[in-house]
Amino acid sequence: MNRKLQGVFIVVLLLSAWVYVELQPGHSKEPREASSASEWMEVRDHTTPRKLTIWAPSANMLTWEIDSFKSQRPNVSIDIISWEGEHKLTERYLDALAADMAPDIMIFSHRMLGSLNSTDKLADLSESTIPLQAFRSEMGEYLWSIHHSLDGKRMISIPFEVHPQVLYYRADLVKRAGFPEEPEALAELLEKPVNWTKLSEELKKDKRWSLQWAQDLISTLNTGTFIFNRSLDYQRSSPFYERALSTSLLSKEYAANVSIYSPVGQQFIREGKLAMFMMPDWGESHLKEWAPEQAGLWRVTRLPLNGYGIDIDTSKSIGITKQSKDKALAADFLTYVSANSGSYHWFKNTGPNPYLGQQRAAELYWRVVQDQPADTLPTPLDQKAFQIWNATVDAAFIRDEQPGRALKDVKGNIMDALGVPQQQLKEYMEIDE
């Protein structure tokens, strides 16, 4: 074999090695197995028996929706279990999720979101067939935001009932006190604390009360928003909260100190002694019930001091558990409910409300929801944080503390108790300070 031929052999060998190596697959990772989309695929089968179980926090929920849904799908059975009266509903739900004994669908209050959005036991609805994007504009950014997991990556539920905090007032009495009876005009005026105090003062002169309890304003704001923002920072050391707390502390003398759920309170309404009160949107139905004769006298407007809130205790969300054996059916049900249930379409009922003097109240509610700033969200720290907030604010009222000092105390107490887990969570979620 001559040298030229040997050289050719070597070159061929080198080229073969190069080609062989280059043709080999690299060591890049194969893409991770995608979440099983087939779990969500609707099975157009109306013969095989299928079943859903729903847990609800109160009785008589979804009755019409379930019947209607089942009527179109005769092979489907739906059991709804009510946890009416259960004080530790969050614990019940979490225990069931931990024990893999949870139902297909869970309905829970916004207050429970903080305990649920930090687990991975609720299915990611963004993978489902539910047309979420169609609802997004209707929800507003706040609702869209709080129904995501804590890290914002998964949609764990959708709003089912939403109850914005508003101010109901007797238009005639307000007008008599020298303030505009028109809702938006009044709301704009009451954005300034001094006007709120002045209005309360004028009403008091006429022996009328503007609050049930002195803490109503701060309590309404408290239950209308959450405490931490997306960065898990404490969100209530703001001038707004200082103004709100200050206004509340100054409102002691304007409070009727009676609950409208009590007969005395309802009597106050009928007698016009309680000229205003803050309550979620279902307040109008209570008014109709308690004082039907006052139809046309009441109006509703935004909260004073330009406050916003969606009641976290009565507003509900609905989600599908990861344990659900029939996620496709559950998603189908949620889609059906969201398309047909009145709980989703309250905002569409924008007609004049006779009881509220032909005011388009639903439009207001919708706007309040839409305008709710998405600057807070539920976190697993909420439960403890709300306890500390309530206790510290109560103490501040008892001690007549300066609002600034009281707010510092609240933040201090919350951080003392939750600073470590907050920091751990931040690190866990890789949130920069």
Added chain:
Amino acid sequence: MNSMQLLTPSRIAMVLLYALAAVIAAGFPVPFVYGIEIYLIHSIAWFIYRRHGYQAALAFSFLAAVSGLFLWEQSPLIVLFPIEVYMVHWFAARFKRSHLTADLIYWLSAGLLLWGLGYFWVTQTAAPYLVLFLIIQAGSGLFNTMIGDLAADYIPSFGNGTINACRIKRKLERLSIQLCILLLITPLSIYLYLSGKHMYQDALTNTTDKMNAVYVRVNEHVNELTQKDMRDFLVHSSLQQAALLTTFKSLTINTDLKLILVDSDDHVIAARDPSVSEGEVLRMEEGSLVKESETLSLWKPERIPAYSPITEWSNSEWLGVYPLERVPFRLVIKQPVASFQQSVFSLLTDSLLLLLPVVLLTALGAVWAVRRFTRSLKELARLSTGLPDKIRTRSPLEWKDSKVEEVSALYHNFVEMSAGLSKMFSEINQSEEKLRMLAHYDSLTGLANRTSFSSYLPALLQEAQKNGEKAACLFIDLDGFKAINDTHGHAAGDQVIMEIGQRLQPYCNEHTKAFRLSGDEFVVVLREPLPVNLKRWADHLHEALVSRAVEFNQIEIPIGFSAGLALFPEHGRDAESLMRSADTAMYQVKLSGRNNIRILKEREVKHHE
């Protein structure tokens, strides 16, 4: 020899054996530590190079490269082996160097360049271990070459079904250098290998201890959870996961341990590992898992040609899986091998960079010392070659004295021995000369005797016949020699004989030679060119011998002789017939009056014959 004759069963068996060796050597490199592997392809290739030649070695390395690449999926750098054989052979042939020297030059130049570029190519990254990689490759390349060389020197060869013991004489210098390098390289290699193994075992122990400690802490953390915390833990609450991750973080601070907590379905609950996401199913990438101990396993990524073994080890991880006591979760602890690899490689690099110059200097020193020593021995060997002749001819024995005491002593002994031998040879020469004189020369006249004559004349005639030359033989017999003895005594006779011998001495030259055959008989043999007039030459000789009387005890004794001259080839074609002719001629002179010389006529010769 035709091709069928080449394909003997033993040859076919040998080729198959080498082919098998190529495939095995390519598939099973000797693992050193953390991806450093040493192929024995060089050793066998250079063995074959020595035993069967360049083309066989090239074919062997080709087969090894191809099988390593396509059959065993070894590093593609294996293709550099045939290139080494090719280039080293070219260099050795071009510059008339040994293949060991050529291999050394290859590794200091093209070898380093090719392997360096190849390393960049297969690792696709900056090469943190390039220096070590090249040192190991060059070292193993040269070591393999030497091993192959040694094997070729010492392994008996198989031929015709029998083992041929290696009877090749080995040069002391080569033996000494091989021994020196072996004594230096072998302990170094063993040291590096054992220290690498030891460090690997240490790393395993340390890793196991670390992992056990981490497991105990994590287990404690979980055991200390309240019932509610535990519930939250089971629902994968971020709060608990964050707390756990904080624990993970505190446990892995200043380490490169990776902690992953998985549930019974291998879903990741919490992970301190950037490559793993929570919620996903923990899957090991393709690769191999080797159990190192009860709790520890070694995971290595799937071997692909693009990986160098070093990179493969860099991406490997030790893996410990620990079940938690309180929940059916498992803690997976990973320890990347890379950090240990890096520390071991750093140590190896430092050791090699420190030791190699020392080894190199020691080797060079040893080679220098051995050469210096063997130079004296070579000198001795040169001088002692043909020593008797040198001593006999008294050739000068020049040898530079050595600084090595033993060699110097040997030198002086040798000189003394040479002097002794020279004296002894001189005495022997004298004795031999005496014996030779006694055997071939007449002690009375100093002329060559009959013994010499009986060998000289036939040889001369043979040469003359071969060359077509002539020769002549003058047979002399003294006249009245018996009377001289009787009259004047034997002493006088001896004196006459001695005088005749002296007078014949001038005729002992390159053309004529005188012999005393016996008593009073003498012969003068002539060779070409013969005198133009033989008769006249004979008369001159007669005149020279008898013109003066021999004086003995103040008595002058007149002498005369009768002589016959015979010519070759006219009067005899061999020594015997020629002498017979001369004798006949001399006898005729005796009959015809003595004291004369006669040349035999040709017809007389025929008559005699």
